[in-house]
Amino acid sequence: MTIVEEILAKPLFSKEDLLVLLGSQNVDRLKLFEKAKEVKTTCVGRKVYFRGLIEYSNYCNKNCYYCGIRAGNSRYARYQMTDAEVMEAVSYALVNDYASIVIQSGERTGKTFVDGIESLLKMIDRQSEGKIHVTLSLGEQTRETYQRWFDAGAHRYLLRIEVSNPELYLKLHPNNLQHNYQRRLDALKTLRSIGYQVGTGVMIGLPFQTLDDLADDLLFFRDFDIDMAGMGPYIEHADTPLFKYRDELLPLKERFDLSLKMVAILRIMMKNINIAATTAMQTIDPQGREKALMVGANVIMPNLTPVKYRQDYLLYENKPCLDEEAEECKSCLEARIHMAGDTIGYGEWGDSIHYAERNP
Ligand code: SAH
Numbered sequence: 001m002t003i004v005e006e007i008l009a010k011p012l013f014s015k016e017d018l019l020v021l022l023g024s025q026n027v028d029r030l031k032l033f034e035k036a037k038e039v040k041t042t043c044v045g046r047k048v049y050f051r052g053l054i055e056y057s058n059y060c061n062k063n064c065y066y067c068g069i070r071a072g073n074s075r076y077a078r079y080q081m082t083d084a085e086v087m088e089a090v091s092y093a094l095v096n097d098y099a100s101i102v103i104q105s106g107e108r109t110g111k112t113f114v115d116g117i118e119s120l121l122k123m124i125d126r127q128s129e130g131k132i133h134v135t136l137s138l139g140e141q142t143r144e145t146y147q148r149w150f151d152a153g154a155h156r157y158l159l160r161i162e163v164s165n166p167e168l169y170l171k172l173h174p175n176n177l178q179h180n181y182q183r184r185l186d187a188l189k190t191l192r193s194i195g196y197q198v199g200t201g202v203m204i205g206l207p208f209q210t211l212d213d214l215a216d217d218l219l220f221f222r223d224f225d226i227d228m229a230g231m232g233p234y235i236e237h238a239d240t241p242l243f244k245y246r247d248e249l250l251p252l253k254e255r256f257d258l259s260l261k262m263v264a265i266l267r268i269m270m271k272n273i274n275i276a277a278t279t280a281m282q283t284i285d286p287q288g289r290e291k292a293l294m295v296g297a298n299v300i301m302p303n304l305t306p307v308k309y310r311q312d313y314l315l316y317e318n319k320p321c322l323d324e325e326a327e328e329c330k331s332c333l334e335a336r337i338h339m340a341g342d343t344i345g346y347g348e349w350g351d352s353i354h355y356a357e358r359n360p
């Protein structure tokens, strides 16, 4: 047996094991991917769940150094979708048998915003007669806000820790109370205690980030016992402070490959969580999401944002499908998923099996 084969046979990976797996090449790398596919097939099945993505608003109060829609970037016209536009996307999801949507936006905490989301959640529940499950990805909020949105019908929440190393976190965000590692971690704990299915994740290939950091990120996911994960490559954006480090980054292809390895390793470590094949992966490789499905991912988020807003929700550059209506995205996706050997869980919520086990 090779060292990688020995590691893959272990029930629990150590940090050293993770470093070996992250650095694996050639046959070893393929062994890792094979094992991840096997675990996916036996533990969550070869079914992909759709989450229709609604990029609700690009207003943001924060200034994360990596993100294109940070408050300090004046290049984009700021928008917020109307309730009618959101409900139209919800109708699309219903008609097309997507049982689940994600509402994502820049981080805002004002009363109008919080009330607006609460009322949208109630409207979605009413109009879909409870058929559509909603995931929120609206950043850090108070416990009261999280609780209100949960009571109004949100079931899942995505809040990436971004990087699990507090010192690295400090290098990627302004140093103030609003951008605070502990505060983000506390928000994740609050979400968990309220009863959400909690998803988190990291960016891969950031400036200053090492393989050691990525191994720690994987251990963080395991220790936190997450229900869902969304990870993807960091992609530089010219209008952000981190852009000046672009020459120090790994080449895009390597960032992509590392992201695939992170997905594969996490699938083996946390066998029954949901893992997203993210848009950032598709940005680097046109078949990026399908490749992620082949190594363990089981969730895809087709974009349902009206095309007129997409140019203004550029978290990073070269985002795909900017001019494609949902319908075109759908037919191209279906074909690609079947090519990857998976089927689509139409009409199914596709809740995290891990969450169900934690809450029998
Ligand atoms: N405002 C919310 C949700 C929207 S941002 C929040 O921050 O949680 C959603 C995700 O986009 C972030 O969590 C981050 O991981 C990712 N993102 C932002 N800028 C990026 C970049 N340049 N490359 C790759 N991913 C990026």
Ligand code: SF4
Binding pocket: 060, 061, 062, 063, 064, 067, 068, 069, 070, 071, 105, 106, 107, 139, 315
């Ligand atoms: Fe705002 Fe989220 Fe971008 Fe940070 S990552 S600037 S919180 S949208």
